[in-house]
Amino acid sequence: MESRKRPDKEKQTHGPSRRSFLKGVGIASAGAAVADKFWTTEEAKAHRTEANAALLAGTNPIVLNVNGEKKSVQVEPRTTLLNALRNHLEPRITGPKLVCDMGSCGSCTVLLDGKPVYSCLVLAVDAVGKPIATVEGLGSPEKLNPVQAAFVEHDGLMCGFCTPGFVTTISAYLKQNPNPTLAEVREACKGNFCRCGAYPRVFEAALAAVKVGKQI
Amino acid sequence: MPQQPQPSPSPTPPRKKKIRVPRAINGVEQMVEIEVDDVGGPGWGANDKHTLLNHRMTRVDGALKVSGAAQYTHDVRLPNMTYGRVLRCPHAHARLKKLDYSAAAKKPGVKAIIEGPLKEFRFAGSPVAAVAAVTPEIAQDAIRAIVVEYEVLAHAVRPSDAIKPDAPKVIGQENNLQQKAKQGDPQTVEAAFASCDAIVEAEYRTPRIHHSCLETHGIVVDYRGGDSATIYASTQGTFSIPGDAADALGLPQSAVTATVQHMGGGFGSKFGIGVEGMLACKLSKQTKAPVKLVLTRYDEFVMAGNRSGSWQKIKAGVKKDGTIVALQATQYRLGGLGGGSQAGQPYIYRVANFYREIYALHTNEDSSIAMRAPGHPQASFAMESLVDELANSIGMDPVEFRKKNLRDEMYHRQLDRGAREIGWQRRNSTPGGGSGPLKRGIGCAVGTWGGGGNDQCKVDVAVSRDGSVVVKVGTQDLGTGTRTFTRAIVAEELGLQLKDVVEEIGNSRLGRANDSGGSTTAASLAPSVKDAAYKARILVAERIASLLGSVKSEEITFANGNVTAAGKSISWKQACAALPAAGITAHGEWRSDLQARGVHGVCFAEVEVDVETGKVRPIKMVQVQDCGLPLNRLTMESQINGGMIQSLGMAFWEGRVMDKDLGLQLNPSFMDYKLPGSLEIPEMVPLIDDDDKREVVIGMAEACIIPSLGALANAVCNACGVRVRDLPITPDKILMALSARGSA
Numbered sequence: 001m002e003s004r005k006r007p008d009k010e011k012q013t014h015g016p017s018r019r020s021f022l023k024g025v026g027i028a029s030a031g032a033a034v035a036d037k038f039w040t041t042e043e044a045k046a047h048r049t050e051a052n053a054a055l056l057a058g059t060n061p062i063v064l065n066v067n068g069e070k071k072s073v074q075v076e077p078r079t080t081l082l083n084a085l086r087n088h089l090e091p092r093i094t095g096p097k098l099v100c101d102m103g104s105c106g107s108c109t110v111l112l113d114g115k116p117v118y119s120c121l122v123l124a125v126d127a128v129g130k131p132i133a134t135v136e137g138l139g140s141p142e143k144l145n146p147v148q149a150a151f152v153e154h155d156g157l158m159c160g161f162c163t164p165g166f167v168t169t170i171s172a173y174l175k176q177n178p179n180p181t182l183a184e185v186r187e188a189c190k191g192n193f194c195r196c197g198a199y200p201r202v203f204e205a206a207l208a209a210v211k212v213g214k215q216i
Numbered sequence: 217m218p219q220q221p222q223p224s225p226s227p228t229p230p231r232k233k234k235i236r237v238p239r240a241i242n243g244v245e246q247m248v249e250i251e252v253d254d255v256g257g258p259g260w261g262a263n264d265k266h267t268l269l270n271h272r273m274t275r276v277d278g279a280l281k282v283s284g285a286a287q288y289t290h291d292v293r294l295p296n297m298t299y300g301r302v303l304r305c306p307h308a309h310a311r312l313k314k315l316d317y318s319a320a321a322k323k324p325g326v327k328a329i330i331e332g333p334l335k336e337f338r339f340a341g342s343p344v345a346a347v348a349a350v351t352p353e354i355a356q357d358a359i360r361a362i363v364v365e366y367e368v369l370a371h372a373v374r375p376s377d378a379i380k381p382d383a384p385k386v387i388g389q390e391n392n393l394q395q396k397a398k399q400g401d402p403q404t405v406e407a408a409f410a411s412c413d414a415i416v417e418a419e420y421r422t423p424r425i426h427h428s429c430l431e432t433h434g435i436v437v438d439y440r441g442g443d444s445a446t447i448y449a450s451t452q453g454t455f456s457i458p459g460d461a462a463d464a465l466g467l468p469q470s471a472v473t474a475t476v477q478h479m480g481g482g483f484g485s486k487f488g489i490g491v492e493g494m495l496a497c498k499l500s501k502q503t504k505a506p507v508k509l510v511l512t513r514y515d516e517f518v519m520a521g522n523r524s525g526s527w528q529k530i531k532a533g534v535k536k537d538g539t540i541v542a543l544q545a546t547q548y549r550l551g552g553l554g555g556g557s558q559a560g561q562p563y564i565y566r567v568a569n570f571y572r573e574i575y576a577l578h579t580n581e582d583s584s585i586a587m588r589a590p591g592h593p594q595a596s597f598a599m600e601s602l603v604d605e606l607a608n609s610i611g612m613d614p615v616e617f618r619k620k621n622l623r624d625e626m627y628h629r630q631l632d633r634g635a636r637e638i639g640w641q642r643r644n645s646t647p648g649g650g651s652g653p654l655k656r657g658i659g660c661a662v663g664t665w666g667g668g669g670n671d672q673c674k675v676d677v678a679v680s681r682d683g684s685v686v687v688k689v690g691t692q693d694l695g696t697g698t699r700t701f702t703r704a705i706v707a708e709e710l711g712l713q714l715k716d717v718v719e720e721i722g723n724s725r726l727g728r729a730n731d732s733g734g735s736t737t738a739a740s741l742a743p744s745v746k747d748a749a750y751k752a753r754i755l756v757a758e759r760i761a762s763l764l765g766s767v768k769s770e771e772i773t774f775a776n777g778n779v780t781a782a783g784k785s786i787s788w789k790q791a792c793a794a795l796p797a798a799g800i801t802a803h804g805e806w807r808s809d810l811q812a813r814g815v816h817g818v819c820f821a822e823v824e825v826d827v828e829t830g831k832v833r834p835i836k837m838v839q840v841q842d843c844g845l846p847l848n849r850l851t852m853e854s855q856i857n858g859g860m861i862q863s864l865g866m867a868f869w870e871g872r873v874m875d876k877d878l879g880l881q882l883n884p885s886f887m888d889y890k891l892p893g894s895l896e897i898p899e900m901v902p903l904i905d906d907d908d909k910r911e912v913v914i915g916m917a918e919a920c921i922i923p924s925l926g927a928l929a930n931a932v933c934n935a936c937g938v939r940v941r942d943l944p945i946t947p948d949k950i951l952m953a954l955s956a957r958g959s960a
Contacts, residue, residue: 076353087293087352094291095284097480099430100513104886107430135284144279152278155854159695160281161430161480167282186894193886195428195481196695197858199897 062128066093067137075124082108084124085134095135095164099193106192109165110134116172118191135164138171147171147209156205158196165192170206178210258709258750260810260845260911267775268708269701272850276700276714277478277693286478289450290510292436298327298348300499300509301355302492303362304518305337305344308371308580308879309384312336312364315345320361325354328502329362330495337366338386338553339582340880341518346495348507371580371879375527375550378579386578387553393577396549399560400571408542408569412533414609420530420598421942423871424550425523426516427587428891431480433520434510435493437461441504444471449489450510452482453731454690454724460489464497474724476692483862484586485521487731517884521585522872524549524556526594527577532567534606538620540565545572549591554583557591563599564664565621580879581872586733588859589665589918593866593925600661600926601941604933608647614930615640615660627662629907630818630840634660637838637901638820648937653828655937656835659930660820663922667843667915668813669739671806674727677706677745677752680799683789685710687748688720691729691741696917697851698737702745704848709749710756711774712788735915738847739811742913748804755800760791812912816905817841819860819923822898825936827954830947832868832932834898837924842908843916849904852916856902859920865892867928871944 059074064084073088082101085093096119099107103121110119111133139145144152147170157163166189173188174180180188185206194202263270280286312335321329328348337344345362349355370384377383378392386392409415431450439445447461457474465472479486489497496509511520527548534540540562549556555576562570607617615635619628634640643658644650675689687706693699699719707717720726730740757769760779764772767781774780779791792799822835837860846852869890873882883889925943933939938953 076351079353083352086291087299092291092293093284094287097288097290097430099432100886102513102885102887105430135282139283141279141283141285144283148279148282151282152274155274155278155850157275157278157281157695158851158854158858159430159481160277160286160478161288163281164284186897189894193430193891193893195430195483195862195891196854197861197892198854199861199892199894200857200900201854202894203897 060125062125064089064124064127064132065130066132067134073124077123077125079124080120081110081122081124081127081132082119085119093134093136097161097164099161105162106169106189107162107165109168109192111168111172114172116169135168138167145171147174147206150205150209151202154201154205154208155198156202157198162192162194166194166202170209174206174210180206180210182207257807258746258810260746260913262911263845263906263909266708268704268714270846270849273700273704273714273848274850275697276703276719281478288431288478288480289434289436289448289476290431290480292448292508294436294438294506297436297506297508298350298499298503299352299355300346300348300496300507301352301359302343302495302509302511302515303345303359303364304515305342305366306340307337307366307368308340308373309369310337310366311369312344313367314363314365316363317345319363320347320358323354323358323361325350326358327505328499329358330498330502332495339580341515341582343491343495343519346499346509348499348503373579373581373874373879374876375525375548375577375579377876379577386580393575395573395575396555397560397574398572400569402544402571405542405544405569405571409533412541413536414606415531415533416602416605416609417531418602418605418941420526420528420601422526422594422597422866423943424525424581424584425587425866425870426872426889427481427483427485427521427523428889429481429483429485429516432511432513432516433486433490433492434508435489435496436506436508437496437500438506439465439497439500439504440506443467445473447472447474447489449474449476449493450479450486451476452486452692452694452733453488454692454722455728456488456731458724460493461497464489464494465501476722479692479694482694482732483588484590484733487733491519513886514884517889518881519582521582523587524551524554524558524584524591524594526550526558526598528561528598530561530598530602532562532602532606534610536610538607538610538612538617540567540606540621541569543567543570545570547572547574548577549574550577550579551584552579552581554585556584559591559595561595561599563595564662565599565603566623581874588862588921592663592665592918592922593863596661596663596922597925597929597943600923601929601939604659604930605939618660618662622662624816626816626842626908627818630816630842630905631660631662633903633905634818634820634838634840637903638822638836640820644934647934653826654824655827655935656822656824657931657933657935658820658822659927659932659934660818661923661926661930663817663819663919665735665815665916665919665922666813667735667739667815667919669736669741669743669806669811669913670730672728672730673741673744673806674729675744675748675804676727676801677748677804678799678801679752679756679792679795681792681795681797683792685712685717686720687717687745688726689729689741689745690724690726691721691737692732693721694732696732696737696855697848698741700851701738701742701847705742705745706749709746709753709774710788711779712777735918738915739813739913740806742847743807743810744804746804746810747807748802751802751804752800755802756791756795759796759800760794763791763794810912812844812910812914815841815843815914815916815919817916817919817923819927821924821927821931823928823931823935825932825950827936830950832945832947832950834864834896834928836899836901837864837927838901838903839920839924840903840905841916841920842905844908844910844912844914846904847913852904853902855917856920857900859917860900860924861892861897862921863924864896864928866943867925868944868946
């Protein structure tokens with residue numbers, strides 16, 4: 001079982017892991033991310049230097065390949081792929097949700113080069129030149145993919161906010177392992193949280209999607 | 217399926233019908249059957265006679281949600297919109313000395329900075345100021361550039377500290393400990409203890425729990441300096457928004473429209489615009505441009521509310537025959553700055569002599585707010601644990617013991633069914649018995665809830681000449697399936713399919729509806745929808761009766777997309793073509809006879825405890841739940857699962873952790889606040905109690921979060937032989953208890 005989105009993936013140069021994320025952004029914004037928690041005034045002041053401010057400023061034009069379309073967008077170096085999709089791209093792509101913004105819940109999962117990643121842990125500039133697929137790219141309301149259809153059929157959702165993440169994760173996993181056991185499905189979506197408690201039916205949906213069609 | 221028989225104009229004397237209603241008997245709510253006049257109008261009919269309701273209907277908004285097309289408040293982006301962020305106080309108790317935002321204001325892209333309403337902050341996370349900027353990143357920079365000086369004051373964040381006589385005052389000059397209620401006669405109870413065969417005395421604690429809505433509290437205020445505004449809100453109450461927003465924007469309420477098409481979880485935490493909404497309105501007023509202010513996950517933990525904790529000291533006495541005869545309880549509600557909530561003991565059990573005192577014990581933490589069955593899981597956990605301890609003290613089977621002390625026979629039936637489903641006979645006859653380190657145990661508990669409706673929903677059903685049908689009401693769908701049952705009630709009444717009806721909801725310009733709190737949505741909304749659909753059917757029937765020959769409108773049946781009378785049948789579309797050019801619109805009002813209050817549920821849980829590591833593995837959970845008429849079996853089962861899973865989190869993993877000295881929350885993220893995940897979910901069996909023949913709608917969403925806590929705690933004790941009375945039941949507590957027993 002591939003343990004996706006986990007630190008053992010860090011060997012990839014631009015892997016979407018926590019550590020490489022921090023490396024990529026540099027000390028300045030890593031510090032800033034921590035300063036968002038309660039720092040003392042002295043500590044905060046020490047990190048509020050001109051050099052750090054310069055690192056954080058300015059935007060760059062990049063081209064993202066999202067759901068088969070090339071999109072130009074202006075982002076800062078620190079802008080995450082998730083924020084680029086949701087807040088900067090025109091028109092916006094809002095299937096991936098911002099929930100924890102720190103790689104713990106899976107609601108922002110997208111496929112980067114076909115692999116599921118937390119888009120809140122990927123810098124937009126690091127996604128340049130790689131195909132990005134969001135849940136919108138997997139199927140539309142009129143033409144759902146087998147996983148999406150199974151989620152509807154088996155009620156694998158309630159509020160639906162975690163659903164794009166689960167659908168994306170499971171769609172990618174079934175491509176890799178078209179005949180999973182229940183235990184493997186659980187393992188595959190251990191990086192996704194649902195608060196309403198749809199898990200039992202998420203599992204059902206994943207296993208049912210396998211039966212419906214091998215083509216995910 | 218045959219159409220339900222329609223009530224005809226009633227000749228005198230009026231027909232009678234039997235309904236079951238709740239009655240308080242000795243302070244305990246019971247269901248009793250009474251006879252009332254049958255006033256005619258719509259009725260649900262028998263639960264097994266429906267064509268859509270009480271069936272398994274997939275959500276009508278499912279396709280939108282699984283494909284990312286559903287637009288939540290978080291997904292709104294408007295032209296020239298700015299992003300709001302909130303600066304929070306980093307101290308549990310402090311006074312504002314200086315706030316300097318000159319540097320922040322100079323940053324490119326920063327559009328507005330406003331100060332919060334407070335000068336003294338009583339919890340870490342209290343809002344100090346807010347900014348609006350052209351990107352979320354710049355807004356965050358601006359927040360960091362604001363310089364604040366505080367006078368730090370003494371705090372108390374732990375109940376055990378706050379209760380001390382010399383503790384820092386948390387709420388002004390008032391005592392941290394406030395008596396809220398007392399009931400019963402302590403002398404009588406004391407005397408009754410003397411007659412008991414066994415007495416159990418114990419303390420139970422539950423921590424503060426976070427709603428953890430995946431969509432954080434958020435709002436988009438679309439005000440552009442004109443004389444009206446539109447508010448997109450992640451809310452449980454569409455109509456709880458316009459008044460507050462109008463006040464903050466200085467507009468008349470009629471000028472403000474609120475909308476919520478989809479929302480990412482509320483669980484009781486999303487009513488009104490909240491402090492973030494007030495700040496967003498002020499920022500929008502200042503910038504004369506749309507402002508989006510969604511809380512960060514960190515904000516959500518420290519300032520968006522929580523379920524109050526509890527600390528309950530209970531002493532109870534029992535007779536050898538299993539009757540609980542005396543109970544005395546001191547209950548502390550731990551609601552931070554707020555009063556908290558906690559149902560009074562002995563909760564739903566019948567105890568002849570009881571005395572209880574209920575206090576609010578304040579700490580320097582944000583106020584608790586409503587969370588799914590406010591105050592009930594806390595009280596249920598303590599009482600259900602105690603009930604098992606009492607049963608064990610006299611060597612009685614916990615199921616039989618419960619039946620002995622629960623008057624309502626619905627529970628007896630449900631307990632029997634749950635016991636069959638889980639295999640109660642497999643239960644560890646001696647708690648902690650068996651060989652090897654992995655020990656299994658089974659536990660059970662019961663729950664109840666009101667779930668009745670009220671007269672707040674105004675529904676319109678419009679039928680056009682082309683046969684299209686629209687049902688309109690401003691209510692909201694929290695993921696509970698409101699859209700689906702609203703559409704289904706209309707479709708069924710008109711003999712159509714789900715796809716033939718469209719619902720318009722989630723907008724304050726539509727018919728008034730109640731907030732979704734207290735499991736009141738279904739029982740408030742469904743009767744109004746049914747009334748509107750029934751009247752629409754009558755209106756259509758009257759207009760088209762002549763097409764079917766000389767029949768009376770009440771003789772016409774609507775089924776399978778056809779309109780039929782006296783052996784003649786035409787399609788729905790053909791019938792509607794005969795309507796007036798403007799079609800027909802029927803208005804529905806709430807009918808009390810289509811709903812009721814009072815649901816029952818039981819939960820049985822099986823767990824495996826590793827007595828060497830203290831780790832608990834949930835194996836299976838079964839819940840039996842009634843609700844009168846199940847509007848949609850598929851979504852109802854999902855909600856039962858959801859209740860059990862949220863309980864599972866409370867039982868084993870969740871709980872706010874505070875640092876005593878810093879006064880800060882130590883686990884304000886999903887890295888450190890552990891939610892139930894895919895690897896921990898046991899086999900789950902949600903069962904609808906179809907022996908409930910009440911032909912009425914009753915809300916059950918909150919009921920199904922209540923009993924699982926007790927069932928899980930009792931299963932742990934049955935497995936390993938020691939009882940943990942302090943949630944969450946973590947491995948360290950189990951090992952400590954095992955060790956204490958070993959050394960005793």
